[in-house]
Amino acid sequence: MAASNKSPPTLRWGIIATGQISSWFVRDLSLSRSDAKAKHVIAAIGSSSQEKGEAFVKEWIPKVDPAPKVYAGYDNIYNHPDVDIVYIGTPHGFHKQNCLAAISAGKHVLCEKAFTLNARDAKEVFAAAKEKGVFVMEALWTRFFPLVQELQHLIHEEKVIGNVHRVFADLGLDQDLASLGPESRLKNPALGAGTLLDVCIYSLTWGLLSLDRNIGEAAEQPVIKAVQTLSDTIDVASTVVLFYPSTGRQAICTSTAMFRTPDVFCRIEGSEGHITVEGVSASCPSAFTVYSKGQSLSEGKRFTTPNPGFGLFWEADAVAEDIAAGKKENTIMPWAETVRVLEILDEARRQGGARFPVDD
Structure with a gap:
């Protein structure tokens, strides 16, 4: 991730899952906005199958250049050298394991709501993030x-x-x-x-x-x-x-x-x-x-x-600014609020x- 005092930070995204919320998110990341506070690069897409991932790119971000790399499965996203942060759009029941896998690989995380199935699991994820020193936030975009x-x-x-x-x-x-x-x-x-x-x-x-x-x-x-x-x-x-x-x-x-x-x-x-x-x-x-x-x-x-767009770019901008500033959590959606x-x-x-x- 690169940032300077003269230009907005750049954040390279790896997307986990290709359902509806992920489609809204990548479309918003790809919008050209005069008021954008960050540059968002969609570097890689992880899907349940290669065919589904390629169809996702074709439908939602066909004009993104260069096109993101598409992978069947998620491991290549967690370990991708061109990915700074993993966006997790899987069903709630998978959030904990997806978060822990991304954190273990040293990636920052933006995970859809509900962050985990219960508060106990959220505390476990945040403890792992603290130990690894990465940024994590629940994507409560509203x-x-x-x-x-x-x-x-x-x-x-x-x-x-x-x-x-x-x-x-x-x-x-x-x-x-x-x-x-x-x-x-x-x-x-x-x-x-x-x-x-x-x-x-x-x-x-x-x-x-x-x-x-x-x-x-x-x-x-x-x-x-x-x-x-x-x-x-x-x-x-x-x-x-x-x-x-x-x-x-x-x-x-x-x-x-x-x-x-x-x-x-x-x-x-x-x-x-x-x-x-x-x-x-x-x-x-x-x-x-x-x-x-x-x-x-x-x-x-x-x-x-x-x-x-859909309105998800505002949370993405906030995440990019926080990471550029070296923060590990966001003030609008801090870890304690997710747990509460x-x-x-x-x-x-x-x-x-x-x-x-x-x-x-």
């Missing part, structure tokens, strides 16, 4: 949107709606699970199936960011109440309530695999008004509207930020009843 940063500033610094006392956040998808085979990542508990880790983590993120300006170890620890609707051992719907005893503020964070959430997916209520947040899903916000107390729906102030969120998800599963084989 937190890096400028729109989200602006919203947090308005809520916590400018207090545009006064003291926040309640949040509703939902992410629902109509996934037709009955049509899927038992080995699908959406139905196989060994892969972390269920809505909690897959999508409720985004609803939970909105609750946490809206109710507390602090993250990680500095954040207030809420009381957790959770229920889940189960099919076999996986959840098809989850509700997680965050309750902060110090003030009584609450967040109701929900997910379902049986209904697609409308564009307005979040409402944040305060003593002096409320805010609605909208987008294609809770993972990818496109606008929010601030309503002062007593204002009608036509009187709110709407905020939006241009997004030329996973501990909340662990408790939600304990109360709700969803089980993974690693729990036994």
Whole structure:
């Protein structure tokens, strides 16, 4: 990896897995942006087969020059001399072993959410990263949107709606699970199936960011109440309530695999008004509207930020800047925050009843 005071840092990526999230990520890395804070090079792609990897490149990044090297399997990515960092887009159940393999090879890591199946495994990965001296971050891309940063500033610094006392956040998808085979990542508990880790983590993120300006170890620890609707051992719907005893503020964070959430997916209520947040899903916000107390729906102030792609390049830029600066973790998504969120998800599963084989 190269960096200088006069030019943005360059980061060379190795991509693990060629599913949907990886396709969005490489497309965003390849965009030409006037405001880019880093140069991203897609050096290598690891897929389950050579044919699938080559088809992935042809569909999503056909104009990247030079084209990335494509490999069947992941070992060549971990050990590739032209790869600085490994992006992990495999199902949740593989994240721990993929992270540990990349770290063992001395590579930095950006791993998709949920980072691991539970907090215990995340702590093991972070301990390995600390020992090896590499950068690791959970790819909770939503937190890096400028729109989200602006919203947090308005809520916590400018207090545009006064003291926040309640949040509703939902992410629902109509996934037709009955049509899927038992080995699908959406139905196989060994892969972390269920809505909690897959999508409720985004609803939970909105609750946490809206109710507390602090993250990680500095954040207030809420009381957790959770229920889940189960099919076999996986959840098809989850509700997680965050309750902060110090003030009584609450967040109701929900997910379902049986209904697609409308564009307005979040409402944040305060003593002096409320805010609605909208987008294609809770993972990818496109606008929010601030309503002062007593204002009608036509009187709110709407905020939006241009997004030329999917929005994953903002986290990639942040990672590149951190690595160039010699940092091992990111301040927006530090290791302690990943562990905190996973501990909340662990408790939600304990109360709700969803089980993974690693729990036994």
